Amino acid sequence: MTDTDSGPLAALDLARFAPLSMPSRLLLGPGPSPVHPRVSQALAAPTVGHLDPAFLALMDELQCLLRALFRTRNELTFAVSGTGSAGMEACLVNALEPGDRVVIGENGVFGGRMAEIASRLGCDVVRVSVPFGQALDPAAIGAALAAGKTKLLAVVHAETSTGVLQSIPELTRLAREAGALSLVDCVTSLGGVPVEIDEWGVDLAYSGTQKCLSCPPGLAPVTFSPRAVAALRARRSKVSSWYLDATMLLQYWGSERVYHHTAPINMLYALREAALLLCEEGLPRAHARHHLHHRALSAGLQALGLELPVAEALRIPQLNVVRIPHSARPEAELDGEVRGALLREHGIEVGGGLGPMKGRVWRIGLMGHGARRESVERVLGALEHVLQGAGAHITPGRALPAAQAIWQSEER
Amino acid sequence: MTDTDSGPLAALDLARFAPLSMPSRLLLGPGPSPVHPRVSQALAAPTVGHLDPAFLALMDELQCLLRALFRTRNELTFAVSGTGSAGMEACLVNALEPGDRVVIGENGVFGGRMAEIASRLGCDVVRVSVPFGQALDPAAIGAALAAGKTKLLAVVHAETSTGVLQSIPELTRLAREAGALSLVDCVTSLGGVPVEIDEWGVDLAYSGTQKCLSCPPGLAPVTFSPRAVAALRARRSKVSSWYLDATMLLQYWGSERVYHHTAPINMLYALREAALLLCEEGLPRAHARHHLHHRALSAGLQALGLELPVAEALRIPQLNVVRIPHSARPEAELDGEVRGALLREHGIEVGGGLGPMKGRVWRIGLMGHGARRESVERVLGALEHVLQGAGAHITPGRALPAAQAIWQSEER
Numbered sequence: 001m002t003d004t005d006s007g008p009l010a011a012l013d014l015a016r017f018a019p020l021s022m023p024s025r026l027l028l029g030p031g032p033s034p035v036h037p038r039v040s041q042a043l044a045a046p047t048v049g050h051l052d053p054a055f056l057a058l059m060d061e062l063q064c065l066l067r068a069l070f071r072t073r074n075e076l077t078f079a080v081s082g083t084g085s086a087g088m089e090a091c092l093v094n095a096l097e098p099g100d101r102v103v104i105g106e107n108g109v110f111g112g113r114m115a116e117i118a119s120r121l122g123c124d125v126v127r128v129s130v131p132f133g134q135a136l137d138p139a140a141i142g143a144a145l146a147a148g149k150t151k152l153l154a155v156v157h158a159e160t161s162t163g164v165l166q167s168i169p170e171l172t173r174l175a176r177e178a179g180a181l182s183l184v185d186c187v188t189s190l191g192g193v194p195v196e197i198d199e200w201g202v203d204l205a206y207s208g209t210q211k212c213l214s215c216p217p218g219l220a221p222v223t224f225s226p227r228a229v230a231a232l233r234a235r236r237s238k239v240s241s242w243y244l245d246a247t248m249l250l251q252y253w254g255s256e257r258v259y260h261h262t263a264p265i266n267m268l269y270a271l272r273e274a275a276l277l278l279c280e281e282g283l284p285r286a287h288a289r290h291h292l293h294h295r296a297l298s299a300g301l302q303a304l305g306l307e308l309p310v311a312e313a314l315r316i317p318q319l320n321v322v323r324i325p326h327s328a329r330p331e332a333e334l335d336g337e338v339r340g341a342l343l344r345e346h347g348i349e350v351g352g353g354l355g356p357m358k359g360r361v362w363r364i365g366l367m368g369h370g371a372r373r374e375s376v377e378r379v380l381g382a383l384e385h386v387l388q389g390a391g392a393h394i395t396p397g398r399a400l401p402a403a404q405a406i407w408q409s410e411e412r
Numbered sequence: 413m414t415d416t417d418s419g420p421l422a423a424l425d426l427a428r429f430a431p432l433s434m435p436s437r438l439l440l441g442p443g444p445s446p447v448h449p450r451v452s453q454a455l456a457a458p459t460v461g462h463l464d465p466a467f468l469a470l471m472d473e474l475q476c477l478l479r480a481l482f483r484t485r486n487e488l489t490f491a492v493s494g495t496g497s498a499g500m501e502a503c504l505v506n507a508l509e510p511g512d513r514v515v516i517g518e519n520g521v522f523g524g525r526m527a528e529i530a531s532r533l534g535c536d537v538v539r540v541s542v543p544f545g546q547a548l549d550p551a552a553i554g555a556a557l558a559a560g561k562t563k564l565l566a567v568v569h570a571e572t573s574t575g576v577l578q579s580i581p582e583l584t585r586l587a588r589e590a591g592a593l594s595l596v597d598c599v600t601s602l603g604g605v606p607v608e609i610d611e612w613g614v615d616l617a618y619s620g621t622q623k624c625l626s627c628p629p630g631l632a633p634v635t636f637s638p639r640a641v642a643a644l645r646a647r648r649s650k651v652s653s654w655y656l657d658a659t660m661l662l663q664y665w666g667s668e669r670v671y672h673h674t675a676p677i678n679m680l681y682a683l684r685e686a687a688l689l690l691c692e693e694g695l696p697r698a699h700a701r702h703h704l705h706h707r708a709l710s711a712g713l714q715a716l717g718l719e720l721p722v723a724e725a726l727r728i729p730q731l732n733v734v735r736i737p738h739s740a741r742p743e744a745e746l747d748g749e750v751r752g753a754l755l756r757e758h759g760i761e762v763g764g765g766l767g768p769m770k771g772r773v774w775r776i777g778l779m780g781h782g783a784r785r786e787s788v789e790r791v792l793g794a795l796e797h798v799l800q801g802a803g804a805h806i807t808p809g810r811a812l813p814a815a816q817a818i819w820q821s822e823e824r
Contacts, residue, residue, distance in 0.1 A: 267630055
């Protein structure tokens with residue numbers, strides 16, 4: 001040790017560390033979304049062991065609830081011990097082996113991320129790309145599947161980076177006809193719009209806790225169809241990731257209860273509560289709620305004079321993309337100023353653009369517990385106030401009435 | 413959809429799902445360990461966004477605190493978004509490339525796990541094994557390092573499966589002399605016994621939140637030395653795991669704040685609080701506390717007539733391995749009966765044996781917030797009661813006085 005033991009090895013100046021005090025934010029970005037109070041409470045429940053009978057019973061319950069959310073009978077339905085991206089990686093590492101051909105629909109950042117992961121696995125990656133903001137073209141996907149023996153077709157259901165909702169059934173049908181498995185990213189879709197794993201014939205799907213499930217980030221619900229499990233059991237090589245190896249995880253989540261890694265106990269409490277809340281509300285009602293407040297927000301934003309660049313039929317209700325308006329300043333400058341003011345002065349988080357959309361759009365999430373009238377009213381009021389202050393070209397005074405007209409039409 | 417829409421696709425019988433109610437357990441197994449009340453409280457703090465200024469400030473604080481715990485100046489010190497095993501995999505995937513030679517010390521289950529992960533990465537894995545319950549032999553490690561150009565030496569500091577504490581400085585010196593990086597598993601050691609990353613010249617280390625940090629499972633603190641970072645930057649191939657790729661994670665944890673994946677916000681609150689608690693207590697005092705109660709527990713267990721199979725000089729204070737005593741029944745039968753009765757009748761969890769130790773030993777953890785006099789008193793009292801009831805050959809009435817003698821000797 002050096003004689004000037006400064007920095008981290010010296011005694012920390014503990015006076016610098018105030019008691020934890022996080023601000024209360026209205027989370028209307030692309031996730032995390034507002035956490036339901038019952039979920040927060042569950043998170044702080046007493047920790048038990050990962051082989052405790054009480055915990056094993058909770059795991060069984062959680063699996064039932066996740067099957068209900070995914071609308072599937074798939075036995076292998078559980079939560080990966082990581083965030084949504086870990087769920088993505090878990091599905092890909094288990095489905096793919098080096099040399100496998102995989103067709104990936106890419107119309108946003110998350111399709112690109114799947115392609116990146118598959119290429120690190122040594123796969124033959126075929127990207128079927130369309131410009132950000134558009135939906136995938138089934139004919140192009142079909143042609144890519146026909147061009148070679150394909151192991152997997154992977155697509156994103158709700159592209160959080162662009163706000164585009166992808167229709168799935170035709171794509172999974174094409175995959176099945178080509179003898180390929182299908183993988184669908186349901187991170188942002190699950191709980192906000194219909195997800196029908198069995199009816200659509202999806203073989204692998206993953207989601208995240210921090211979008212429409214009203215739960216903090218940290219876990220990734222996944223489901224594997226019997227076909228996906230059969231492919232897993234027929235692998236020629238071991239799964240490249242030990243941590244995400246479903247051949248071992250299914251022995252812990254299944255009846256054998258073989259220890260694999262220590263489960264993230266308290267996050268699983270939270271997810272169980274979050275999934276139960278959604279089942280109590282009922283999925284059709286939850287979807288209708290997301291749709292209603294999306295309509296109200298859209299009407300308000302357009303009445304403000306803002307543009308929604310995604311075609312109406314393709315919009316994800318829970319993730320609203322809006323173009324940054326004209327002002328005297330460059331868009332990217334207004335971007336930072338407006339989002340900063342929303343956060344500081346109004347306690348509201350909205351998202352910036354991702355990838356090529358950075359500095360060009362905002363992303364306003366109405367997800368899970370955040371999909372409520374109060375969220376729409378607050379964000380419209382705050383946006384109008386902040387945009388006026390920033391000298392942006394907007395139409396004041398009309399946003400809230402436009403949103404209210406939607407709610408009223410619904411009440412009639 | 414079929415016409416008999418039963419099972420998960422039918423309406424769930426929500427009456428089956430009671431409000432979450434987890435039992436209060438005294439967690440004295442190999443982890444998870446008792447969670448400190450301040451940590452539980454932090455876990456339920458309001459969720460904010462992963463790019464919120466308040467959260468970025470918390471990440472900076474957390475990094476300072478983790479550096480203090482690891483006793484390092486390493487810039488790249490952060491928490492992997494997964495459990496301890498994800499930390500293990502994160503260190504190995506970042507340090508190793510296909511074809512790399514890696515020497516792994518194996519004297520328990522977790523050394524074996526490192527070898528398994530490295531072999532899945534396509535490495536040339538050299539296992540230096542000793543029987544479970546013994547420490548690694550530096551001469552054998554040195555010989556293995558000398559037998560070929562080696563990229564990494566990986567060892568476990570505190571082998572949770574056997575209760576053996578490994579001396580590290582000589583091993584890291586051998587690695588350095590051989591031009592290899594060193595990786596040390598500190599999952600069970602960090603916070604319970606001295607861990608000196610810089611002084612010992614450790615290049616990569618990982619830990620877990622659910623042992624001596626008094627925090628629920630779910631995150632893995634890791635640290636990379638400048639040598640490890642240089643090796644990372646000099647890689648010929650991309651890291652096989654996108655989720656665990658430190659070349660990308662360091663851009664989020666570093667000053668660039670480039671979005672990689674959504675951080676597990678609330679678990680990071682909990683870890684910040686847990687690390688702060690340890691720093692407030694002071695590491696030397698925390699180590700002394702673990703050591704004191706270990707001595708009291710050991711004295712009590714031996715006074716009961718139980719055998720501690722690990723040589724005294726090698727014992728991990730926070731994880732006490734005790735042989736299952738003789739009785740009229742086979743050991744494996746007594747194992748289940750006793751642990752079941754401890755849990756059901758006394759609310760105490762102790763661990764069973766792992767791997768070849770299964771059915772032969774119990775593992776009694778005194779970790780973090782669990783390393784207190786009350787834990788020792790309760791587990792000794794309960795063990796005596798349950799073992800007597802089960803007809804095991806023990807000596808009643810002497811355990812608690814033996815433990816008390818240790819505490820009293822300390823007070824003098």
